Amino acid sequence: MTDYIARHSLEQYLFIPKMFQGFPEIKEALISNRIQAGFLVAPLAIALRSQGVPIKIVFLGHRYGSAMVVKRGGPVKTVADLKGKTIAIPSRFSDERLLLLRALKANGLGPTDVRTLEMAPPDVAGALASDAIDGFVMGEPFPSQAEMGGFGQVLFHAREYWPDYMSCVLVVRDDIIEKRPEAVQVLVDGIARSGLWLDEGQTEREYAAEFVGRYYYNQPPSLLKWALTRPLDRVRFNPLLPRKDDFELVHGLMLEYGLIEKPIAFEDYVDARFAEGAVAETAWDYPVGHGRMDVNQLPME
Amino acid sequence: MSPRKLLTALALWTLAISVLHVSLNTRWDSFVNELRPEQERKLNVAYIPVT
Numbered sequence: 001m002t003d004y005i006a007r008h009s010l011e012q013y014l015f016i017p018k019m020f021q022g023f024p025e026i027k028e029a030l031i032s033n034r035i036q037a038g039f040l041v042a043p044l045a046i047a048l049r050s051q052g053v054p055i056k057i058v059f060l061g062h063r064y065g066s067a068m069v070v071k072r073g074g075p076v077k078t079v080a081d082l083k084g085k086t087i088a089i090p091s092r093f094s095d096e097r098l099l100l101l102r103a104l105k106a107n108g109l110g111p112t113d114v115r116t117l118e119m120a121p122p123d124v125a126g127a128l129a130s131d132a133i134d135g136f137v138m139g140e141p142f143p144s145q146a147e148m149g150g151f152g153q154v155l156f157h158a159r160e161y162w163p164d165y166m167s168c169v170l171v172v173r174d175d176i177i178e179k180r181p182e183a184v185q186v187l188v189d190g191i192a193r194s195g196l197w198l199d200e201g202q203t204e205r206e207y208a209a210e211f212v213g214r215y216y217y218n219q220p221p222s223l224l225k226w227a228l229t230r231p232l233d234r235v236r237f238n239p240l241l242p243r244k245d246d247f248e249l250v251h252g253l254m255l256e257y258g259l260i261e262k263p264i265a266f267e268d269y270v271d272a273r274f275a276e277g278a279v280a281e282t283a284w285d286y287p288v289g290h291g292r293m294d295v296n297q298l299p300m301e
Numbered sequence: 302m303s304p305r306k307l308l309t310a311l312a313l314w315t316l317a318i319s320v321l322h323v324s325l326n327t328r329w330d331s332f333v334n335e336l337r338p339e340q341e342r343k344l345n346v347a348y349i350p351v352t
Contacts, residue, residue, distance in 0.1 A: 002332060011315035015346050016330055026347045028347030090351075121351045139351040168351075183344060 004034065007153050014183055021121040023091050030055060030173065037187065039170040042250050043259055044093035045171045049269040050260045056119065056271040057242055059188045059278075061168035062195070065235035066229075067143040068155040070135040071128060077157065079107040085134035088119040088127060095167045096137040098253045103161045128152055129272035139167055140235055141219060148226055149181035165247055177271060188274040189281050193238030196283035198228075201269070205229050207288040239263070241275045 018035060020026050024046055029035040039061050040048075049055060060220065068087075069100050070076040076085065082104065085217055089097045101111055116135060122138040125145040135155065136142070147153025158165035170191065172184050198204055209224035228235060254260045302310075334343050 014343055015332060016328075016343050018331075018345050018347050020347050020349050024351065029345075029347060035345040035347045037344055039349065121349065135308065142351065179340070180344075187344070187346070231321060 014186055017216075021122060022064060022132055022171060022261075023094070028212050030171065032273055033173065034131060036176045037170065037184075039168040040166055040171050041091060041096070041108045042169045042247070043098060043254050044091055045169055046247070046254060046264065046269050047093050047260055048171075049274060050076060050262070050264045053173045056177060057169045057171050057247075057269055058177070058184060058271050058274045059170040060166050060240040060242060061170060061191075063164060063166050063236045063238075064241070065140045065231065066099060066137060066157050066158040066165065066167050067135045067140075068100065068135060069128065069143045069146045069156045071101055071131070071273070072151055073154040074134070076135060079103050079155065080109065083109055083113045084115075086115045086117055087135035088124045088133045088138070089119050090119045090121050090138060091118055092116075095165065095250065096139065098250065098257070099139045099158055099162055099165065101253070101257060106161060118296040125149065125152065136157065141223050144227040144230070145223055148223060166250075169242065172271075181274075185274050189278045190269055192240060192275075192278040192281040193284045195240055196281065197286060200283055202229055202232060205232065205286050 018038075020038075021030070023041055026035070026038045026040055027048060029046065030038060030040075030048070042057070043148075045055065045057050049057075068079075070082075076082060081252060087100060089100065091097070097116060100114070100116070104113060119127060119133075119136070121138055121142055124133070124138050124168040125142050127133045128146055129149060129151045134296075136146075143152070143154055147154065158167075170188070172187075177184055197238060198208055204224055209228050210221045213219045213224045215223035247266055247270060251260075251264070251266075255263060330343075331345070335344075337343075
């Protein structure tokens, strides 16, 4: 996504997209200023800010797109069956962990009724296939990977326990927000336009799956196609404005489960100016059609 | 093959591999970016292959 924005922004390259394999590495890179912006799970971003790391949330990456997956044909048929099981999560400070805790609570279970294990997202499907874990809560395309592989089945999608669920958010270092707000606006505008383009329909999503799989994620396009289209609202890219209500829910859960020690004001960890500046944006004008697979004209992440 | 030819071939092979490595495996855009004045530097944006 950022690469496409860079290629089409102000006739110059403003951004360098860098792929990481886990959130802890992104956290370290942000703290050390090796990267100036990045996508983090929302609770991790809030926790970092509460610990004094100079970052702000400026936009969302998507909505929904996380699911609890268990072994197909295994003993877990309901959430209540998770008692005593080992569940992989991307981070202790992740929306996926909070989602799991919400689902457990709704089914009369507590945090101590399951064993959670932090695991890098790309490792979870293999761990489930080899019975190293009983299930995982993770963002796409890893639930789809387990489904496609025939060894996993979705126990629940995020929307079943968390309406308007959000996971990854875009964070930017404070010094960049202060000194180069125009660059931040270009980035947010670009992500907004990409989201609108992706939500135009199945054709756009299938096309995105092709080039993102091949040129960015190094994952099979068929996997991303599954994740983006089965069903079409499995992952949504609108609305991406950071809403106070959504974050207060996350913030409240973080306090409840001890992820932060004291409350932090919404305005202290979110800067919504750039998202508000992007509300009038429209989808990228990038019609999908035969023969348009051109790496130099790639749309979005 | 004479030792001299063997050494020459080895040196050429090493040079070719080194040139390929430096051109294909080094993020020159990142390297050059670090040398720019702060205000002109491109922003490094992190993502992971997950939604």
